[in-house]
Amino acid sequence: MRPSAAGHPEKMSTSLRIALVLNPFSPRARGGAHASALARELLGRGHTVRGFGAPPSTIPRSGAEPDPDGLAPAAHSAGVSGFHPDVVIAYEALSPAAFAGARAARRCAVPLVLVESGLAVEGRLRERALRRVGERLWGRYVRRAAARLIALDPVARDLALREGFAAGRVLVVPAGVDLEQFRPGLTSGLSALHRVRGRVMLYAGRLADGHGLEVLIEAFARTVGQRADWSLVLAGDGPARPRLRALVGRLGIGASVCWTGRPRPEELPGLMSGSTLLVLPAVDDSVRGRQIPRALACGLPVIASDLPHFRFLVEHDGSGLLVAPGDAEAWVAALSRAATAPEARKRWRVRARELAQTRLAWPGVCAEIESILLAARAERERPSRARSQAGPAEGIGPGEA
Numbered sequence: 001m002r003p004s005a006a007g008h009p010e011k012m013s014t015s016l017r018i019a020l021v022l023n024p025f026s027p028r029a030r031g032g033a034h035a036s037a038l039a040r041e042l043l044g045r046g047h048t049v050r051g052f053g054a055p056p057s058t059i060p061r062s063g064a065e066p067d068p069d070g071l072a073p074a075a076h077s078a079g080v081s082g083f084h085p086d087v088v089i090a091y092e093a094l095s096p097a098a099f100a101g102a103r104a105a106r107r108c109a110v111p112l113v114l115v116e117s118g119l120a121v122e123g124r125l126r127e128r129a130l131r132r133v134g135e136r137l138w139g140r141y142v143r144r145a146a147a148r149l150i151a152l153d154p155v156a157r158d159l160a161l162r163e164g165f166a167a168g169r170v171l172v173v174p175a176g177v178d179l180e181q182f183r184p185g186l187t188s189g190l191s192a193l194h195r196v197r198g199r200v201m202l203y204a205g206r207l208a209d210g211h212g213l214e215v216l217i218e219a220f221a222r223t224v225g226q227r228a229d230w231s232l233v234l235a236g237d238g239p240a241r242p243r244l245r246a247l248v249g250r251l252g253i254g255a256s257v258c259w260t261g262r263p264r265p266e267e268l269p270g271l272m273s274g275s276t277l278l279v280l281p282a283v284d285d286s287v288r289g290r291q292i293p294r295a296l297a298c299g300l301p302v303i304a305s306d307l308p309h310f311r312f313l314v315e316h317d318g319s320g321l322l323v324a325p326g327d328a329e330a331w332v333a334a335l336s337r338a339a340t341a342p343e344a345r346k347r348w349r350v351r352a353r354e355l356a357q358t359r360l361a362w363p364g365v366c367a368e369i370e371s372i373l374l375a376a377r378a379e380r381e382r383p384s385r386a387r388s389q390a391g392p393a394e395g396i397g398p399g400e401a
Contacts (some may be wrong), residue, residue, distance in 0.1 A: 009187065012140055012372070016087055016373060017376070018042055018085060018088075018089060019087075019134040020050070020054075020089050021089065021104070022035060024053040024097070032054050034152070037362055039060045041366035044136050052079060086107060088105040092114075092117065092164065093118060093165065096134070098114055113147060113149065114149040117152050121346040143163075152175050153309055153312045161366055173372070175185075175365070176293075177293040178357060184268070187270050187274055191233075196231050199231070199276040201224075201232045203233070204236060204271070210282065215283075215331050217251065219252045223339060225256050226256070233326055247354030268294065272291075273299070277301055277302070277320075278285040278292070278300050280292070280305060285309060289310050293313065296352040297353065297360070300351075301337055302320035303321045303334055304321075306322040307325055315355065318355075320352070321337070
């Protein structure tokens with residue numbers, strides 16, 4: 001357990017009513033996984049939480065108020081207002097959720113706190129187009145309304161600053177990880193099912209362009225791919241799979257490469273805990289590295305491209321290695337070093353779990369966010385208290401205007 005970002009003790013005595021607002025028009029409810037985990041932690045700390053805009057049952061609930069999920073932004077905003085929150089948290093800084101949250105926060109005269117994941121930097125045309133629409137329609141309004149913006153990594157922070165959010169209101173707080181669900185010592189039925197043998201290099205993610213998988217496969221073939229005591233497990237699906245299978249065949253390492261498909265959520269902790277290394281060879285910021293905190297929690301060292309998303313989470317030669325993205329020779333050197341240094345891997349495993357416990361565990365992350373919410377609320381209340389304490393003698397008297 002750790003102190004909050006503001007230096008307060010982790011457990012706060014003030015109970016808040018907190019509205020979590022997600023984009024009702026997004027089929028995947030952007031921010032849903034983060035909001036769901038955050039809601040559970042906030043509920044456990046004595047706060048009242050309600051989710052808006054997420055699919056039913058996505059956000060854990062407290063109290064008996066009706067659930068207004070699925071409403072359009074205007075009605076959605078009114079639903080948030082009807083909850084009478086003390087603070088509004090909205091996901092993705094220029095999304096419809098941010099606009100709805102800003103309107104509700106203004107109606108209720110409470111602070112708005114935004115959570116930004118930096119999705120717009122992924123380079124997806126649809127994401128960037130929606131971001132531009134949001135900027136034109138309500139960007140200025142949301143920026144003025146936001147008391148704080150929580151960026152989930154430095155890339156998200158830089159995006160928020162480029163979009164005009166005040167630097168003093170932007171704070172970096174990493175996404176949390178469940179240390180009970182992801183932990184060392186678990187076993188994988190998936191590995192047994194696919195008869196994975198030896199030590200495991202695990203890639204868990206989409207098989208698509210931009211993920212650097214050709215470089216990974218070639219580096220594996222040039223290092224331990226011809227040996228019987230190492231396997232490369234590609235746990236995912238995507239459009240690049242046929243091309244990658246053809247590459248594996250040409251390199252003659254088919255017996256050492258296992259294709260599991262995308263693991264179910266309940267299969268992932270055991271797969272990570274039973275692996276030797278997690279590898280993320282991405283060539284650009286289109287890959288977010290969402291699996292890194294889970295791997296660290298399992299005590300699984302990470303070899304990742306030296307990109308901002310990954311650099312924020314991986315300590316070079318501490319919890320793994322950072323490698324020049326797209327550099328085949330650098331990846332050969334990194335895999336060779338990791339595969340032939342059992343003492344280093346042991347040290348990395350210990351440090352990985354330590355980092356997860358001290359930086360990424362949900363209780364500590366929630367304590368930081370709770371501190372931010374309380375600070376934003378106190379800041380909002382100060383002008384009101386000052387006005388109420390100002391007697392007639394301190395105000396503008398008749399004839400002084």
